[in-house]
Amino acid sequence: MKQFTKNDAGFVCVNCGKAVSTLNYSSRDHCPNCLCSLHVDVLPGDRQNSCGGMLVPIDVTQNAKKGYIITYKCLKCGQTHNNKAAADDNFATILKVMNKTYNFESYKKK
Numbered sequence: 001m002k003q004f005t006k007n008d009a010g011f012v013c014v015n016c017g018k019a020v021s022t023l024n025y026s027s028r029d030h031c032p033n034c035l036c037s038l039h040v041d042v043l044p045g046d047r048q049n050s051c052g053g054m055l056v057p058i059d060v061t062q063n064a065k066k067g068y069i070i071t072y073k074c075l076k077c078g079q080t081h082n083n084k085a086a087a088d089d090n091f092a093t094i095l096k097v098m099n100k101t102y103n104f105e106s107y108k109k110k
Contacts, residue, residue, distance in 0.1 A: 007045035014038065014054060023086055030055070030070070032089045035097065039074040051077050060085070060098040068094055 008022045013031035020031050027045045030037035037055040042048045053076025061069050068085035085094060096102035 003043045003046075007047065015056075023088075026086075028086070029083065030072075030086070030089075032086055033093070035070060035085075035089060035093055037072060037083075039076065039079065051079075053077055055081075057093075057097045057102070060094050070094075070097070 007027045007029075008024065009028065010019070010021045011028075012019055013034060013036060015036040016031060016034040018031060018033045020028060020033075022028055029041070029044070035057040039051040039053045039055050040047050040049050051074060053074040055072040055074050057070050058073045058080070059071040061071070063069050066084050068089075069082050070085055071080060071082050073080045093102065
């Protein structure tokens, strides 16, 4: 069973530069604009992963109980993992990732 550490802090997205506010109902862990994140957790919210690479969305699937699930790939180490989409995520971006029409060349290589 996964452990979860609530860590709902705002941040500035390293990919698109948008200021991201807190989520207020769970932990904020990705940008609602471009859906990017940083590879900083071992267990959700713990900020114990030393990789620090950029996580980019490579797929989105729909789950009847959980809603939209974003699959991320780390540009630094290649690891993949899934995360639930937030209520305020940019739906147009979600659809572009789902339909494989998102411009992945736009990601900054960090």
